Amino acid sequence: MNRFDFSPYRRTMVGFDRLFDLLENQSRANSSENYPPFNIERSGEDAYRITLAVAGFKPADIEITAQQNLLVVQGRKGEETSSAQFLHVGIAQRGFERRFELADYVRVDAANLEDGLLTIDLVREVPEAMKPKKIAVGTQKTLSVVKDSDADSAAA
Numbered sequence: 001m002n003r004f005d006f007s008p009y010r011r012t013m014v015g016f017d018r019l020f021d022l023l024e025n026q027s028r029a030n031s032s033e034n035y036p037p038f039n040i041e042r043s044g045e046d047a048y049r050i051t052l053a054v055a056g057f058k059p060a061d062i063e064i065t066a067q068q069n070l071l072v073v074q075g076r077k078g079e080e081t082s083s084a085q086f087l088h089v090g091i092a093q094r095g096f097e098r099r100f101e102l103a104d105y106v107r108v109d110a111a112n113l114e115d116g117l118l119t120i121d122l123v124r125e126v127p128e129a130m131k132p133k134k135i136a137v138g139t140q141k142t143l144s145v146v147k148d149s150d151a152d153s154a155a156a
Contacts, residue, residue: 055116
């Protein structure tokens with residue numbers, strides 16, 4: 001396993017701790033299971049969609065939790081008693097947990113389960129105060145001497 005040492009960068013770069021933590025956690029997460037498979041697509045300038053293949057799960061079996069900068073999708077199959085005798089079981093019935101790191105100001109807009117695919121729509125909404133603004137550059141008026149009329153009359 002390749003392990004990167006970010007300590008020299010942590011000493012010299014202020015405010016990037018979260019970025020280095022994400023990189024380190026991602027390398028650990030890649031070594032784990034890849035179930036269920038998923039796609040991430042960009043559906044607009046500030047819109048994204050995560051699609052997970054969750055065949056055999058019902059909406060009641062899936063729990064989606066959105067926290068700040070984290071989306072957790074969990075699937076738990078209930079114990080079903082079936083009198084069927086399976087000769088081969090190829091459809092995974094095990095539970096799962098998928099975690100997705102979200103950027104700032106990204107929120108879940110909708111979630112749907114259809115044809116064995118769970119789609120989660122995400123939207124990035126940057127507050128007006130955080131959006132870049134154009135500042136008009138003006139010229140400063142020339143300074144002029146202001147004469148005090150009371151001081152002029154008192155001096156006379």
